[in-house]
Amino acid sequence: MSISKSEWEIMRVIWTKEEATSGQILEILGNKNDWTASTVKTFLKRLVDKGYLVRTRSGKSYLYSSTLTEQDAMNQQVDDLFDKFCQRKHTMILKHLLKETPMTLxxxxxxxxxxxxxxxxxxxxxxxxxxPGQCRCKEHLGL
Structure with a gap:
């Protein structure tokens, strides 16, 4: 199941802190995104429903933590993205990423x-x- 850009922002905070309350997330992301407490809680509920987060009671609030590592989530998102394209075009996508990505030696x-x-x-x-009909590869054109 995919993660929206806003949900990804929340996940990044949780991966960094290992666990966080909705208030801590709002404190970090609130100004950047102009979010309210209810907006953050809505995103957190969606992430729990999708299975990306678990929540545990901590006094009057909940602590949220991730069910998977950031690397596993990134791999899953990239795999989902690449599944949308003919695998003959994957190299073109990788070339684009290599050109656009800042890298060290x-x-x-x-x-x-x-x-x-x-x-x-x-x-x-x-x-x-x-x-057949999704791409122009030679086996689909009857060549």
Whole structure:
């Protein structure tokens, strides 16, 4: 299940603090987003309903904590996004991301090492994962 941009803002606070009350979240994000307490509580309820957060009673308020790591959530969101596109176009998306993403020399070295390791499992041609009519790949055109 996907997380909206606003829900993602809340999740980032919770991952940073490990657990937080709605008041703490409002204090951090309220001015940036012009949110009210009820807005924050609505987003928190949605995140609990989606299974991304759990809440525990702490006195008169609730403490919210994440059910998954930030890395797991990022991977899930990227996988969901890439599932929307023909896998033959994934490399174009990655090239765009590489051009647009600020990186250190260490980041670049890590990516180069990953690409070298990926070379061992390189395909002659990436298969299309679309159904006929969704893309222009040659197997769907009857060529």
């Amino acid at each position: 260490t980041d670049i070295a890590d990516l180069q090492a990953l690409l070298l390791a990926k070379k061992e499992e390189a395909l002659d041609e990436v298969p299309c994962n679309c159904i």
